Amino acid sequence: MQGALARWLGSLLVTACIAVVLLGVVEHFRGRADGTVSTTGEGLTVVVDAGHGGADGGAVGNSGVPEAGLNLAVAQEVERLFTARGVNVLMTRRDENALGETKQQDMANRKVLLADERADIVVSIHMNKFGDSAVRGAMAYYMKGSVEGEALAQCVIDAVTAAVGQKQRLANPGDYFVVRECKAPAVLVECGFLSNAEEEQKLLDPEYQKLLAGAIVQGVMDYVVQHGSPQ
Secondary structure (H helix, E strand, C coil): CHHHHHHHHHHHHHHHHHHHHHHHHHHHHHCCCCCCCCCCCCCCEEEEEECCECCECCCECCCCCEHHHHHHHHHHHHHHHHHHCCCEEEECCCCCCCCCCCHHHHHHHHHHHHCCCCCCEEEEEEEECCCCCCCCCCEEEEECCCHHHHHHHHHHHHHHHHHHCCCCCCCEEECCHHHHCCCCCEEEEEEEECCCHHHHHHHCCHHHHHHHHHHHHHHHHHHHHHHCCCC
């Protein structure tokens, strides 16, 4: 009787240990039961794309500053924050240069990086511009028809709008190169409108850029928590 009891207790202990290990794995990728986000991103690979570059400066606001440099500044901060969480980051560019001498070469080379087999998630960072200078606010786009892309984009725009005090808005479907040419779920983040004078000044501020970067990273991690690790 005592032997049977000992075996039962031993079996129970082993089961409990396995449960603890499995719970740790789930928390590692999905977050904790209280809804807070796991701070680790180990095992996750994210492509971070700073839009434009080189001769292609992108949108330009009243200040005359092209978006390419602003995109890079936010992308570099996103990389830093992801790396601090243990995420493996693949950058499409790390300086002011484009990825080719012509726009066609740039797009071809960027496509290779965006479709990298190692990528679990793709984040492309841009600044917006519109004819009506009253239009403002961050936006997020996903490839039309991509369920995972839509979920990712919604998590990111939710985090960004909350961080900057903007009214919540839905992610937008689109057919843009940077979300179309990806094998992994992808989001194109328009951080704000350079055509809006007030918002442009914020986008030029390094501290605001860090705020945006932190929100983008938080949104991606929220997506991982809600949908599980792609691994």
